[in-house]
Amino acid sequence: MITVVIATLASCKSQAGSDALTVKLDSHTSRQECDAKQIEMRQFLWNHWSQRKPATLALTAVSKEGKAVHSEYRIVLLPSNTLMMKVSFVADRYGHQGQVIPKAQGGYEVYKVDRVKSDPPGVKAKLTPLPTILEWTPILRQPVKP
Numbered sequence: 500m501i502t503v504v505i506a507t508l509a510s511c512k513s514q515a516g517s518d519a520l521t522v523k524l525d526s527h528t529s530r531q532e533c534d535a536k537q538i539e540m541r542q543f544l545w546n547h548w549s550q551r552k553p554a555t556l557a558l559t560a561v562s563k564e565g566k567a568v569h570s571e572y573r574i575v576l577l578p579s580n581t582l583m584m585k586v587s588f589v590a591d592r593y594g595h596q597g598q599v600i601p602k603a604q605g606g607y608e609v610y611k612v613d614r615v616k617s618d619p620p621g622v623k624a625k626l627t628p629l630p631t632i633l634e635w636t637p638i639l640r641q642p643v644k645p
Contacts, residue, residue, distance in 0.1 A: 517553040525561035584609040
């Protein structure tokens, strides 16, 4: 009976230790809903990154032609107490009999994230770094006031 209780507690802890957000964007998603989901995803990632909490964002984007790309943003705390976000992309390909064949499209690892203001919004915007309430020092790995 003690073993069952311990296993249950460990299971609850591991589920509570990592948050997940799943989002799907397709041609039926309105511009306003798409913008709102993008804001939600940015806030989700920023909140977990700045609080050093593990999290996973799973985004499925479907084109007008019906081609899906699955993006995963996974925030993890490495054993060396280093924060990392691993980003990966997988595109669905279709076989001649209609079967879905996932194909890895690459990815990258992120070790530093800054929050910026984009003025005006868009690709060629001027980016201004925004201050955070707490800055993380690379040596101490604990919050200090700026």
